[in-house]
Amino acid sequence: EIQEDDSLNQENTSDLLNDENPPSVESDNSEVNSAKRPLSKTNKKPVNVNLSDPKYKKPFDLGWVRELVYRSSGDSALKRNADVYYYTPSKKKLRSAKEVLSYLPEELTIENFTFVKEAIGGVGDKEIVREAKTKGNKIAEDGVLRKKTTPKASKPVAGKPVKSTPTSETPNKGSLTPRVVFKNTSTTPKNKNAVAAKTKPEIKKKKSDSDDAEVQDGESEWNSPEQKNKANGVKRAGDSPTEGSSPPPEKKFKRRDIAQESSLSPPNFMMNLNVGFTVLLHAFQFLKVHELLRASCVSKAFEMIAHHESLWSTVRMKNSMVRDWNGFGRALRLRSTKALDLRKMLLPETPEAIAEMWAELGKAVANLSSLTKIDLGRCTPQAVAIVTSACPQLKSLVTLAIRGSELDLSCCAKCTDLTELKIKSIGGIDLKNVSELKKLKLLRHLALTTIKNLNGIEEVLPENLESLELGECTNLPDTIATEALVKLKSLKRLRLEKGQGNCPTALFLQAVANLPNLVQLELINFDIKPGFDVAIGQCTNLKTLLIIPTYVTQSATTNHVVMGGVSKLSQTLTYFIWGLTLELLRVTDLFIDQVEGQKNGGAGKAGSVPPVKKPGAGDSIPILKPLSECNISSGSDVPVEEVTDLLGREANKDEKNTSQVDILALPKLQKVLSTLLPNTKIKILKVPFSATWRQTVTDSPAATN
Incomplete structure (x- = not known):
């Protein structure tokens, strides 16, 4: 006969403990140790226990936790097999009344504990009700993931074949793999004479700190019987605890950590591979040709990425x-x-x-x-x-x-x-x-x-041109503006360089005004002549304008004309770039120093202290303003006579047209332009004359449209 272990008689023990007159400690030990006598098939009458009795809730007030685990769902809902466990305040798991006796405090007795396989209720999270776990490997109390073991079945004794039920007849919720659970049972009988009478195959048990020793056959070769057989001490494995269950805190956190570690394993391999490929492909775009060839020698993956067509x-x-x-x-x-x-x-x-x-x-x-x-x-x-x-x-x-x-x-x-x-x-x-x-x-x-x-260029310009750049415009004939440009109806961008001397600037601007699709104009090193402000004011089709004037003489008048002409495009211009040469800024700064020295009297004498320059010195330009517009204080203390004498003698001798030259700092110039062009993005460039040829518009809003 097969003898059962201590924990196999939990049902008998719980029945005794749940009686109206609970036995003494000695009688309880005798019942717990009843595993030494063989099981007998007897029909026990169910004992009615009043679970609402306050004595059963007293352990919860002292930090104890009760857990009810349903092991099987194969039977009817009223007779589901379940196990009851108690957890001490120190999280020690107790499986029977015998173990509870060892940890009883002075405030509690064995009467305060019940192993009835029903929930007490009304104690909140002090009582855990869950389903047994069926998926994955068994996790011990110490949080260590145990390795799966495959049962090795020995040949059954002749004449007593082992009956098995197909797995399709007893499906599980969590997994399609059948499981066999041996409840604290040693598969080797203590009595050597019982080996010959053994009818079940031997299962090699692996010692574990967990409450159950679960054996799973991943190949579906081991099937459990459909009905419970109390004689052989085997209980059928039910469903595993659901994700929403609440095991003891320590155990719950350990299982969660293990789940996070497993989430980084093979299921995410392809995703990580794709991300790595994309990252390397973007990084390789910054490598030069010889660097790509070196990178291709690192590995096969690097070689495939380095030879990608997008990189070549x-x-x-x-x-x-x-x-x-x-x-x-x-x-x-x-x-x-x-x-x-x-x-x-x-x-x-x-x-x-x-x-x-x-x-x-x-x-x-x-x-x-x-x-x-x-x-x-x-x-x-x-x-x-x-x-x-x-x-x-x-x-x-x-x-x-x-x-x-x-x-x-x-x-x-x-x-x-x-x-x-x-x-x-x-x-x-x-x-x-x-x-x-x-x-x-x-x-x-x-x-x-x-x-x-460029002679004869006006006769060969294709009419479908969208962008045209012409340099050395000084010697260009008038026919380019009057005959060639007016035919380029598809032209969107025009750049003209070095428009000095006899360059027909006014004719160019008239042609620009008649091109409906032209939205960007760049004038590099152009002489600003009288009438420029009127001509540029007619180019209402322009969205982007870049002007770098030549500053040789009459720089104050040049700046005045540019500002006056651009102000007429306030309704249409979206981007204005004004290029100022460093040579102009240096000359203006030198002039300010000379005037300040003359004003202080003796600044140029020996032993005199040189004047201290104000912050932002070197960032000012001269500008000619009509006398009627000079009511606003310019912030300059330079006398009008000296300014007009040193900056190109630009004062008109006619008293009716008396004018004034003002020294305007660049921050104030930016503010004035923003007032004149409220809907325009304004940018002021400071470049040396040698770099003016390389300036172009790369961030034009009109180009993006």
Whole structure:
């Protein structure tokens, strides 16, 4: 016969403890130790216990916790199998009345405890009612996740086969994997003679600190019987505790930590992999070509990311030198490169080596059909001819640092698909065969700056141009403004450089006013002549305006005319940039020092203390204001006579038109412009004269629209 352990008689023990006349300690021990005698199949009458008795709630006032765990849902709802546990104030789990006796305080007796498998109620969170856990591994009281063990079934004794029920007949809520639970039972009988009469397969038990020893078969090879068999001491495993259950605090926190650790395991592997790939792809966009090639040697994953097509769509050769142009061409063809940027590329030292390099570049890109844009940077006119001959499919050709005396545009005419052509020289260049531009029917962006001879350009400008840049406007004929510009109805951006001397500035502004789609105008180093304010005031179609005047003489009048003309565009202008040269600011600062020295009397004498400069000195400009508008204090103490004498002798001798020159600080200038142009974004640039050619509008609101 199979003998049961101490805890297998919990039902008998609880029945005794829940009697109206509870037994003494000695009788309770005798009942608890009844495992030494075999079980007998007897029908017990249920004992009625009044769970509302206040004596059963007294332990809760002293910090005790009662837990009711339902082990099975296979039977009817009225006869569900359950276990009752008590937790001491020190969180010690007690499974039977015998264990409770060992921890009884002086204030309590065994009569205050009941193991009736029903909830007492009315004690709040001091009583926990939950379902037994069926999923996952068993978590011991110390919070350590125990390893799963697979039961090894021995061959049953002949003549007494083990009956099993298919798993589909007894489904579980939490898992489809059947489970067999042995309640504190040793599978090896103490009586050696009982081995021969054994009818159940032996299960090797693993010692644990938990209340149950649960054995799970992950392969679904072990099935539990459908009905309860009290003779073999086996209880069926029910549902596991639900997520909303409330185990003791310490145990709950430990299980939560284990769940968080498991959430970082394989289920999130693909998500982490995708995030890592995206992060590396964004980071690799900041690497140069040689850095990408080095990164591809780190690992297979780095190699795949470094060879991504998005990283090779535009290849920039800044601070790089190519030693194998054939390999360079193969790499570009393999990755279908579309744009090649050769600006600031390291070049050979000798002119012969440079010429050979451009020849090898032409061979390398000859079969690169995907290449549509190239920026040559510093190059020679021969390099332009080589590249255009090797890549007739180009749509954009930019070379802003040609070193040479002349360039034949017939080579550019070979690229009939060109939509963008920008040519600029370091020291000025002559163009030959300008008429070849007529063949570029698709041209949309044309930039010809620092070109010495633009004669005849008015006859070859394509009518579909959207952006036009012209330099050296000093010698341009009037026909460009009166005949060529007025035909460019699609023009949106116009940039004119070096409009000095006989430049027809007024005619240019009249043409600009008649272009309905033109929204951006840039005038770089232009002489502001009389009538400029009236002409610019008629350009109500402009949204963005950049002006950098030339400050040689009559700078106060120039500033006055610019401010007066721009003020007439207050209803339409959205972005205004005024460029001031550092040379103008220095001259103005020097003039202020001279006047202040003369005012103090003897500032220039030996031994005198030099005047202390005010904060912000060097950030002022002269401006001419009519006498009728000078009622507002300008904050300047400079006499009018000395100002007009030193700043270009700009005072009119006519008494009716007597005027005054004011020294206006840049912060005040910004404030005045904001008052004149309330709906306009205003920016004041301070640049040296040598850098005025590089200034352009990159953050234009009109361009974004």
